[in-house]
Each structure stands twice: as C-alpha cells, then as structure tokens.
Amino acid sequence: MTATIADGHTAGAGARRVSWVRGYRFELVKLVAQWRIRLLVLACWIAPALFVAAVSRQTSLPSDTLFGRWMHATGWAGSLVVLGFAGTWALPLLTSVVAGDAFASEDRLGTWRHLLVAVRSHRRIFAAKALASLTVILLLVAGMACSSAAGGLVAVGNHSLVGLDGHLLTPSDAAGKVLLAWVCVLAPTLALAAIGLLGSVALGRSPMGLLLPALVALAMQIAQMLQLPIAVRLALPGYAFIAWNGLFTSPVQLGPLLIGMAVSLVWAVTATALAYVLFVRRDFTNLAYDGSGRRAITTGLLPLVGLAAVTAGVVDATTTATGSGIEQEKVQRSVATAFAHLYRLQTRELNRPAVTEAQLKATAACTKGDVADGAKGPGNDWHCVVSWRLPGADVTGTAIYQLDLTSDGRFVADGDGPKEVNGYFLVRTPTGDATNPLWQFDGNVELLSTTPKG
Structure with a gap:
C-alpha cells in the first residue's frame, strides 16, 4: 500500500470517504473505551468533591494555598483551591494522557493502514482525533469544576467570598467569578493539548510524545518562578494558569488575564497547525516509523521558540511594565x-x-x-x-x-x-x-x- 493509495486518490470509483462526523464519533468511542480514560473521567467528577468536603471539615486548612484559608467560610473557596492545583499538576497530566497519546497509540498498535483504508483522508483523521481529544479534555475540566464546587457548597454552604484585595464578594458574584476562572484556564489547557498533539505526531510511539505536555508545563512553571522579565513570562501560555487571580480583585485586573489567554490561544492554533503539517506529510508506507527527530525540531520546536520570542517582544513594546513588574x-x-x-x-x-x-x-x-x-x-x-x-x-x-x-x-x-x-x-x-x-x-x-x- 502506498501513501497515494492510503490517501484515497486511486481508490475505486465506488469508494466513498467516511464523513468527519462519523470519524469523530469513532475516535471518541475509541477514547472512552480505554480504561484509563474512564478512570480519569470518574476521578475528575468525584475526587474533587470528596477532597473539598473533607478538607473543609478539618481544623487545619491549607492556608499556604490561594483561598485555602477561606475554606471554612464559603464553599466557593474549595473550588479555587482545586483550580490552583489543577493548573499546576492535574491539567498538564490530563492533556498528556489524552492528547499526547492521540496519534502515538496507532503507531504502537500498528493500525494506521487499517484506519487510512477505512477513512481515506488524512485531513479527516487528524480532525477527528483532535476533536475527540478536545471533547474528552473539556469533559474532564468540567468534571473538576462542577465536582469541586458541589463539594464545597454541600460541606460549607453558599456564603460570601473574600477576594484577593480583601473586598467581600456576594455568593452570586463569587459563583460567577469561580465559573469564569475555570473557563479562563481552558485557554492554556488547549495550548498544552495542542502541544500534546504535536508531540504525538512528531515523536511517534516514543514515550516522550506522551510526556511532552507535562514537561512543557513544568518548564513554564519554573520560568514563572524565576525572576524573568514580566514580558517574557507573559509570552508563555502557562501564565494564564495563574492570571485568573486578577478576577478576584476590585477593580478586576483584566490586562494580564486577557494577554495570557490570547497568548495561549495563539500557541494552541500554532501547535495544532504544526501537528497537522507534520501529519499530512508523513510517509505511512514505513511501518517501522518511530518519529522524526529532525522534523520535530525544525517543524515543531523552533517555530514555538520563535513564537515565544515574538510574543515577548510585542508585550514589551505595548506595555509599560519593566523587569519583574513588582514595584x-x-x-x-x-x-x-x-x-x-x-x-x-x-x-x-x-x-x-x-x-x-x-x-x-x-x-x-x-x-x-x-x-x-x-x-x-x-x-x-x-x-x-x-x-x-x-x-x-x-x-x-x-x-x-x-x-x-x-x-x-x-x-x-x-x-x-x-x-x-x-x-x-x-x-x-x-x-x-x-x-x-x-x-x-x-x-x-x-x-x-x-x-x-x-
């Protein structure tokens, strides 16, 4: 079977390509059928509620965690504690498991030839796998948000929340801002998911493709802890995982949040486009394909490094912040x-x-x-x-x-x-x-x- 045949250009006259809707449904069923995905869904919809309810009943609170000291006072604080943990550890790991394995699993199982013959379109395969991964990731994030909020409300109640500048948010305001904070972290999550797709395509069955989103997230966390110029840190999508803090001040600190989300979405689009280019150019006749290190660097790594440099330059040129921004x-x-x-x-x-x-x-x-x-x-x-x-x-x-x-x-x-x-x-x-x-x-x-x- 040649790549041309695989792409369907010389298929029989009566052959018909599978629609992207059927392809998406097929990929989604494949994902949900995996035991580890089912376990993650179950954990995301149950574990946060149990954690928040249990911690809220303790005499000692995680006061070193943002909003942890208010978990006795309102049920909304627990959801924000979970959000802080999710942005640091949970979401990078979830994107690794879901998006980082989207294409590599076919390499490990050797099922590319069957999939290409059935679908007969590289574009539809890529779109189906990307959308299926996105759907599962959104389901996991929604589970953590709903579960943590429900656990806090049942254990403590719907009370006012003290913001980061000490002002009091009414229960309805707290609910709206907690929901908005969870929505805002979808942008950097999408960026990590796109990086996962890129690693899965570029590195084949190599475990590095699976670990790439988590490693990138760890590197961005280290960069945020270093005393780098604020323009450099804002140029990384990981900043959006902490910029939601500005929602809980009065007035709201929207500038860093909007920039962080915009940067994350640009990274998501760029990484997805790079993964698509690598995928459609791949030679599927090589059954022993195990990723291309050269292409991973030239088509994957270098464009993202260049994107970070350009973004840092734009932020530095359009804002008055200098140095760390702490004055x-x-x-x-x-x-x-x-x-x-x-x-x-x-x-x-x-x-x-x-x-x-x-x-x-x-x-x-x-x-x-x-x-x-x-x-x-x-x-x-x-x-x-x-x-x-x-x-x-x-x-x-x-x-x-x-x-x-x-x-x-x-x-x-x-x-x-x-x-x-x-x-x-x-x-x-x-x-x-x-x-x-x-x-x-x-x-x-x-x-x-x-x-x-x-």
Missing part, C-alpha cells in the same frame, strides 16, 4: 487596599461601629530588606507598616506586616503587631469561629500595566 508603589497600594477592606470585615465581626475605606484612609509604607526607596522584585524580606485613622480619633493607628511576595505577584501578609489589631485571636462569624482576618491575608500585585508606551 514598591504597587506593593504599598495593594497592602493598604487589602488592609482597609479586611479592617471593615473585622469591625463587623467584632460588632464595632461601621467604618468605610474612605474614612480609614489607610496607607502603607513598605521596604525590602535594607532598601527603603525604590524597592522592587519578589522576596520574603518585604516589611510594611500600615497606617489608618478612625473617624473622630486623634491618634493614627499602625500595624506591621511581614510579606512573602512571589514572582507572580501573590503575597502573604503576616501580622507582626499590635496583637489587638493583627494578632492571632478568634472572631465570631455566621459560619462559626474563625481567625482574625487581619492576622494573615493573601493579596495580589498587578504586575502589568496595559498603558501603551509613549
């Missing part, structure tokens, strides 16, 4: 805003007279190590003094915080006195006793300004 003024503004919102929450929980953020006029003075002016960059040596004044009071209140600020702009503020303001003590809330909201809190520094350069 003293931004940190001070974020800390002061979060403190003011949480002070109001503490006031309400302690049954004290209500006060507004405008009345508090909270400000923060932050230093990093020995740098008092012009401090910048991530680190655990940030030191902030928050000042505010209550209406009718003659004395200005102050509170000290130690900050651990990571390269993605997230920080954890740890209260360092005075004890009656930001020390550890319990307060009464509608959902039971909880720790003082000003003792430790999470915040988010917007790294990127979308104001064009002058």
Whole structure:
C-alpha cells in the first residue's frame, strides 16, 4: 500500500470517504473505551468533591494555598483551591494522557493502514482525533469544576467570598467569578493539548510524545518562578494558569488575564497547525516509523521558540511594565487596599461601629530588606507598616506586616503587631469561629500595566 493509495486518490470509483462526523464519533468511542480514560473521567467528577468536603471539615486548612484559608467560610473557596492545583499538576497530566497519546497509540498498535483504508483522508483523521481529544479534555475540566464546587457548597454552604484585595464578594458574584476562572484556564489547557498533539505526531510511539505536555508545563512553571522579565513570562501560555487571580480583585485586573489567554490561544492554533503539517506529510508506507527527530525540531520546536520570542517582544513594546513588574508603589497600594477592606470585615465581626475605606484612609509604607526607596522584585524580606485613622480619633493607628511576595505577584501578609489589631485571636462569624482576618491575608500585585508606551 502506498501513501497515494492510503490517501484515497486511486481508490475505486465506488469508494466513498467516511464523513468527519462519523470519524469523530469513532475516535471518541475509541477514547472512552480505554480504561484509563474512564478512570480519569470518574476521578475528575468525584475526587474533587470528596477532597473539598473533607478538607473543609478539618481544623487545619491549607492556608499556604490561594483561598485555602477561606475554606471554612464559603464553599466557593474549595473550588479555587482545586483550580490552583489543577493548573499546576492535574491539567498538564490530563492533556498528556489524552492528547499526547492521540496519534502515538496507532503507531504502537500498528493500525494506521487499517484506519487510512477505512477513512481515506488524512485531513479527516487528524480532525477527528483532535476533536475527540478536545471533547474528552473539556469533559474532564468540567468534571473538576462542577465536582469541586458541589463539594464545597454541600460541606460549607453558599456564603460570601473574600477576594484577593480583601473586598467581600456576594455568593452570586463569587459563583460567577469561580465559573469564569475555570473557563479562563481552558485557554492554556488547549495550548498544552495542542502541544500534546504535536508531540504525538512528531515523536511517534516514543514515550516522550506522551510526556511532552507535562514537561512543557513544568518548564513554564519554573520560568514563572524565576525572576524573568514580566514580558517574557507573559509570552508563555502557562501564565494564564495563574492570571485568573486578577478576577478576584476590585477593580478586576483584566490586562494580564486577557494577554495570557490570547497568548495561549495563539500557541494552541500554532501547535495544532504544526501537528497537522507534520501529519499530512508523513510517509505511512514505513511501518517501522518511530518519529522524526529532525522534523520535530525544525517543524515543531523552533517555530514555538520563535513564537515565544515574538510574543515577548510585542508585550514589551505595548506595555509599560519593566523587569519583574513588582514595584514598591504597587506593593504599598495593594497592602493598604487589602488592609482597609479586611479592617471593615473585622469591625463587623467584632460588632464595632461601621467604618468605610474612605474614612480609614489607610496607607502603607513598605521596604525590602535594607532598601527603603525604590524597592522592587519578589522576596520574603518585604516589611510594611500600615497606617489608618478612625473617624473622630486623634491618634493614627499602625500595624506591621511581614510579606512573602512571589514572582507572580501573590503575597502573604503576616501580622507582626499590635496583637489587638493583627494578632492571632478568634472572631465570631455566621459560619462559626474563625481567625482574625487581619492576622494573615493573601493579596495580589498587578504586575502589568496595559498603558501603551509613549
């Protein structure tokens, strides 16, 4: 059988190509018939609910995880904890298992000749496999989102959620933003899935094709932790896995999120197109085909590296952010805003007279190590003094915080006195006793300004 025959160009006059709908249905049935895919679907629709329900009932919460400290207060926090874990580990592994094996499985089983004779179209085969993989991946992501939200709501209830700047989201607002956050991570998931398709086509039965999405995701996570320029980190689709944090501030930090999603979709389209080019050019007469290292580099790796370089250049040219994007003024503004919102929450929980953020006029003075002016960059040596004044009071209140600020702009503020303001003590809330909201809190520094350069 030659490649020409396989493509159907010299097939009998009465032969008819299989429609893409039938091909898609056939590939989807093949995927769902695999025991590991069924196990993944079952796990994604059950495990998150059990995890969130179990953790929400524990006395010790994963406070080092974003929104983990609020899992006692609202059921929506658990879904965001699962989302953070999914973007780091679960989704890269799921795309590896599903998309990374879409074409390689035919090489291992030696079934290409049968499939090509039956379908008689490279294009339809590629489209059917890509769409079937996408369908399964969407089913897995939907399962994690629905399951984690259901587990939290059943275990804790539909209550308000504290945002990353301390402001309170109503239950309906929290529900909408949690759903939107899960939708936003579909973009980088599609990028990893496309990379999986590319690896599966380029590397054949080699296990590296199966591992490629997970390895690429790991490399992007390492890049996000390094003190690389923000433009470089935004040029990688992995940034969209953390940019959803900006949905939970007021005002919403849409700039990094939209750029991250756009970059991810460009990567998804590019990697899929490269996989398609490699697939239609493949010589299926070689039954011992085991991938092409040269083509994998020239048609797969180099274009993606070039895409990252171009994207980094575009982001750098169209924004005012420089370096890590973490600057003293931004940190001070974020800390002061979060403190003011949480002070109001503490006031309400302690049954004290209500006060507004405008009345508090909270400000923060932050230093990093020995740098008092012009401090910048991530680190655990940030030191902030928050000042505010209550209406009718003659004395200005102050509170000290130690900050651990990571390269993605997230920080954890740890209260360092005075004890009656930001020390550890319990307060009464509608959902039971909880720790003082000003003792430790999470915040988010917007790294990127979308104001064009002058």
